[in-house]
Amino acid sequence: MTGSMRILVILTVAGILSCFSMELTAQNRRMQFKGRVADRLTHAPLTGVNITIGGTRRGTNTNQEGTFAITIYNLPVYVSVSSVGYETQRIWLDDLSWPVTVLLNPATSQLQEVEIKAKSEPVPFFRDDQYAVLDYETDSGRVYILNYKNRLINSEVLCKSLAGDTVARSGPLRFKPTGLFRDCLGNIHVLSADSAYQLWRRPRLLTLHFPVTMRRFTTVLPDCVASTDTLLFLRKTSPDGLIVNFTAIDRKTNYNRFIQSSMDEKKLKLLHDSPYDQFLLMLDTIPDDFSTATYMQWLKKVIYKPNSSTLHKIDDLMCVFNTTDHTLSLYTLNGDFTSKLKMPVEKITEGKWTSEIYVDDMEHKAYTSFRKGGLFTIYRIDLNTGDLKLKLSTAHEFPVKIRVNSGYLFYLYDIPGPNDNKHIFMQKL
Numbered sequence: 001m002t003g004s005m006r007i008l009v010i011l012t013v014a015g016i017l018s019c020f021s022m023e024l025t026a027q028n029r030r031m032q033f034k035g036r037v038a039d040r041l042t043h044a045p046l047t048g049v050n051i052t053i054g055g056t057r058r059g060t061n062t063n064q065e066g067t068f069a070i071t072i073y074n075l076p077v078y079v080s081v082s083s084v085g086y087e088t089q090r091i092w093l094d095d096l097s098w099p100v101t102v103l104l105n106p107a108t109s110q111l112q113e114v115e116i117k118a119k120s121e122p123v124p125f126f127r128d129d130q131y132a133v134l135d136y137e138t139d140s141g142r143v144y145i146l147n148y149k150n151r152l153i154n155s156e157v158l159c160k161s162l163a164g165d166t167v168a169r170s171g172p173l174r175f176k177p178t179g180l181f182r183d184c185l186g187n188i189h190v191l192s193a194d195s196a197y198q199l200w201r202r203p204r205l206l207t208l209h210f211p212v213t214m215r216r217f218t219t220v221l222p223d224c225v226a227s228t229d230t231l232l233f234l235r236k237t238s239p240d241g242l243i244v245n246f247t248a249i250d251r252k253t254n255y256n257r258f259i260q261s262s263m264d265e266k267k268l269k270l271l272h273d274s275p276y277d278q279f280l281l282m283l284d285t286i287p288d289d290f291s292t293a294t295y296m297q298w299l300k301k302v303i304y305k306p307n308s309s310t311l312h313k314i315d316d317l318m319c320v321f322n323t324t325d326h327t328l329s330l331y332t333l334n335g336d337f338t339s340k341l342k343m344p345v346e347k348i349t350e351g352k353w354t355s356e357i358y359v360d361d362m363e364h365k366a367y368t369s370f371r372k373g374g375l376f377t378i379y380r381i382d383l384n385t386g387d388l389k390l391k392l393s394t395a396h397e398f399p400v401k402i403r404v405n406s407g408y409l410f411y412l413y414d415i416p417g418p419n420d421n422k423h424i425f426m427q428k429l
Contacts, residue, residue: 031096034069037062037081040103040316046083049104054078054090072096078342090385092327092342101338103317103330105384122395122425125164125410133412133422135179137188138405141362142167144188144199145424146180157190157199157206162406170199170206184224184232189217226313228333233259233311233318240281241306242267246320248335259335262309264324271304308355314383315364323355328386341386343368348388351377362406367391367429374398378409378429391429404429 037049045066052059053070054077060070076094086104126133131147134155138144141162148155155177157170173190181189181196188199190208196217197208226233231248238244246259271278280287280296281304287293300306308323317338318331328341345353351370358367358378366381368388374397379388392409399411400422408426415421 031072031075032069033072033079033093033096034067035100035102036065036067037083037102037104038066039086040105043103046086046104049081049083049086052080052082054080076342087384089339090341091339092386093340094325094327098337101332101336103332103338120392120427120429122427125424125426126158126160127423133424134177136401136403136410136412136424137180137182138403138410139182139186139188139361141406142201143405143410143424144180146177146190148177159201159206162408168201168204168206170208173208181221183221184227189221191217225311226318228313231333231335233313233335235311237307240271240278240304241300242271242304244307244309246311257335259311259318259331260320260322260329262307262320262322262324264307267304277304310357312357312359312366314359314366317383319366319383321357321366323357328381328383330383341383343381343386344388345370348379351375356402357381358402358404360404360407365404367404369402376402378402380429392427395427396425399425 037046038044039046045062045064047062047064047066049062049066049068050059051061051068051070053072058070060068062068072093075096076092079091079093080088081091081102081104082088083104085107087107089102089104091100091102125143126145126147128147131149133145134148135146136143143160143162145158145160146155147158155173157173157180158166159168160166175192175195177190177192179191181191183189190197190199191214194214195211196214198210200207200209223234223236224232225235230251232251234247234249236245236247243261243263245261248257248259249255250257271281277299280292280299283296287296309321311318311320313319313333316333318333318335320329320331322329326343326345328343330338330341332338345368348370351372354369354371354376356369358369359365360367366383367378368381369376369378375393376399377393378391380391381388394409394411396411396413399413401412403410407429409429410424410426412422413425415423
């Protein structure tokens with residue numbers, strides 16, 4: 001055998017071995033993606049739904065039971081679920097540990113929404129030369145306003161319609177309030193330094209009932225973030241603030257069911273490698289040494305900023321917004337997982353993501369914001385695809401306490417001046 005023939009044989013054998021090795025690798029990466037597709041309104045199985053893998057020509061269809069199975073070779077990947085008469089849903093797959101149940105929205109027969117862009121200017125919703133706003137909350141097309149004058153000596157709560165009409169008022173409060181709180185059951189509470197009062201709305205009158213101590217109030221209600229007729233959904237944060245666990249509790253049996261965990265793995269690794277930082281984060285009291293106290297606050301607010309992942313009830317879905325990996329996980333009202341979406345926040349170059357989520361309970365929509373300087377830009381989150389759609393920018397810099405209700409953006413703004421001049425503004429989304 002000549003030298004050239006020997007080289008040719010060696011190359012041929014090497015090529016065969018290389019192909020064989022690649023085939024084994026591909027086989028090792030094969031994963032089965034299984035699931036079921038159903039109508040979101042009726043939960044009836046859907047037949048013939050197209051399941052396609054993003055970036056490939058590969059796909060499959062659901063059978064008569066609405067189930068499907070398809071091989072996935074690489075993760076993460078987008079999967080599109082589409083059917084005639086339904087809105088297409090785009091799922092983000094980064095884990096195949098369990099089957100999914102995809103709920104498709106029936107497509108509406110209305111024409112595509114067309115926005116005529118006139119700039120949405122802010123309108124003063126509550127502005128009074130004698131009163132300033134201490135706090136506010138929105139609920140069911142109503143706005144509850146806690147206002148005051150003369151250093152909280154005179155304060156009251158107003159309930160206004162979206163048109164700005166006063167629906168009810170509390171009259172002067174007999175204590176100095178500190179704020180308002182809307183719990184997971186939809187109740188509004190007036191808070192003071194030592195007590196919390198539940199607010200009841202009657203025709204033309206707001207009354208305060210069931211006062212409890214702030215210690216008892218803060219150990220019960222703040223962890224509850226959403227509710228249904230049968231379940232309470234809780235949000236628990238680890239002592240270092242980097243891990244958030246979501247659970248559901250049956251309101252009759254008190255059975256506790258785990259839903260999802262969200263953790264900031266990069267910060268957890270950094271904290272694991274820094275024992276002194278971990279020691280300071282776990283302290284319940286502020287150190288006497290000024291430099292140590294300053295460093296501890298810098299750690300908590302900047303380096304190890306708390307995990308802001310949250311859960312919201314939006315129409316007939318429970319939505320977990322994981323702000324550590326930019327994903328949105330969808331669950332039924334019973335806490336059953338359906339699918340996961342990817343929010344492409346890293347593609348928004350105009351500003352830094354705030355990780356804040358605002359939900360319009362009246363229109364069943366979710367929003368988030370990006371900050372550039374002092375201005376905030378609001379984006380709507382598409383609950384079918386996770387895409388972000390630009391809506392508007394705030395006209396005032398550094399708005400406080402953003403809320404969305406009935407298609408309007410609300411926020412507090414402190415008008416420059418010698419006095420406390422916080423007022424509520426609203427903008428049409």
